[in-house]
Amino acid sequence: MPQTALRTSVLFNVVDFNDGGIESSLMQWLSILDRSRFEITLAVMYASPAFVSRFRALIPQDVKVEILVDRPWLNYFQSRRYARKLSKPGRIGRDVFNTLAVRPHIRRRIAALAKRHDVIVDFDMSLRRWASQFDIAWLGVNHFSFDARLGNRPRKARRLALQYARYDAVIALNQHMADEAKQMFGDTLHRLVVLPNAIDIDAIRASASAPNATKAPTAAPYIVSVARLDEIQKDHRTLLHAYAKMIEDSDVKDDLVIVGNGAFKQELEALAVQLGIAPRVHFVGHQDNPHALIANARAHVLSSRYEGMPMVLLEALAHGKPIVATDCPTGPREILDDGRAGMLVPIGDVDAMADALTRIVTDAALRDTMTANALARAQHYGIEQSNRRFAACVTDILAVRRGHQSAKAAAQSPARS
Incomplete structure (x- = not known):
């Protein structure tokens, strides 16, 4: 040998x-x-x-x-x-x-x-x-x-x-x-x-303050999604509809920041205009270092129809972010410890996603609990x-x-x- x-x-x-x-x-x-x-x-x-x-x-x-x-x-x-x-x-x-x-x-x-x-x-x-x-x-x-x-x-x-x-x-x-x-x-x-x-938890956290880290495109609190713009898998359409319902039904101040590029960008931007949410949805494209965007968000959301084991959820755990993710095959349920380290919602369910995000951004005590659970769960992947x-x-x-x-x-x- x-x-x-x-x-x-x-x-x-x-x-x-x-x-x-x-x-x-x-x-x-x-x-x-x-x-x-x-x-x-x-x-x-x-x-x-x-x-x-x-x-x-x-x-x-x-x-x-x-x-x-x-x-x-x-x-x-x-x-x-x-x-x-x-x-x-x-x-x-x-x-x-x-x-x-x-x-x-x-x-x-x-x-x-x-x-x-x-x-x-x-x-x-x-x-x-x-x-x-x-x-x-x-x-x-x-x-x-x-x-x-x-x-x-x-x-x-x-x-x-x-x-x-x-x-x-x-x-x-x-x-x-x-x-x-x-x-x-x-x-x-x-x-x-x-x-x-x-994951290297310390390195991920340090990346949020690195000189090349992308700063938030809005002064408002915000929810972040980090995924390529691929509707076959990532399903940003459901996310945009859920966000529109969220701000229509509740007096929330949070914007939505979408990190990623892909073939569906123009279609998704047009959908944001159609839903009347374009001024509050920020498409920032692919970012080499999105960790400041994740670390400073109020919540992280993943709307996929299917996954393998999404690294972005592990990185969100390392930052202690409250997470909403679809209960899709195969990664989110296990990463989020059957929902103990983040909220799981059905695939394509606009109402459930809107409700989960609303609960997070309006309930500080819930966010604190979810942050503690996320940080603890991150150690499993450290x-x-x-x-x-x-x-x-x-x-x-x-x-x-x-x-x-x-x-x-x-x-x-x-x-x-």
Whole structure:
């Protein structure tokens, strides 16, 4: 084994960096893992513009970084995709080129890196076609509701089941997600492990006062939502209708601040105008550091139809924010401890969301109680407990592999006379 000075060498892999929850959760793991136990390398397939301009400088200095597609000619189609210049014929050409050139190159790079590591953590399962190869332990991390993504796609679910079975373990971010996987894949997976996302609570709080933290766009008290503007998943329409009902039915002073970009921005801005709430709804776009907006809000709201394990809720807990979240698959109920660390409302229920938000902004005692509960719940996802869970997972997987290797060697050795 390539363990160095009793440290386990871990290779994290991800396709690229944009501005989603996967990137946020990966950055937290890279920061919080116990360096006395783990030596860390990050493999990134493509150096995306967001990686080059922002994330690369944020990666801890002791984390070795490997760009897998490291030759300009291999990046031609991906560069055009990032520049939004990839036509339909270009996408066909990209698929052919990836099959013939890019994938073999990535496979060679992973095979070489595997020789220097004990474990591959395939953080977005983008290497699943090669999982189980290269004589190394493989962990595949799933970030989304299996049912929401695959429930109506049985053929794809069957194909993925065969690929997921190649991992030594598939990581589910919460028990609900694990239960979905058991129901969908049965006993085809070698092992299913619940490993929640992790947070550095002190660093999250410090980010709120950093020079690049975004300041509030209003002098009024406000409710904040941090999510990309994607109505297929995030359902800001329900949030806007709930906010309109809230200010119509109650004399509340709070504005609504929506952090995030996406294809539905113009539609949502038009809906705010239609509902007569536009002067009090502030669309501030994507923010690299929204923590001051979260820390200074009166409440945080998540209106999603489905999730995996939303990092923004963990960050809101770290800031001690009163939270209203839809009781959607799969993350909010577990994160909010069955409603003890925040209010859960049904998906798409305008009245319930409006009522919950009204209660929070009008009841200071309730806010104080919710803040105390949020801060206590945040510790469950903090550095100490997260390291304990990760170490136990990796230790168990490596022990199983060593057992299999010992049994195989014993079976192959000649029988003693």
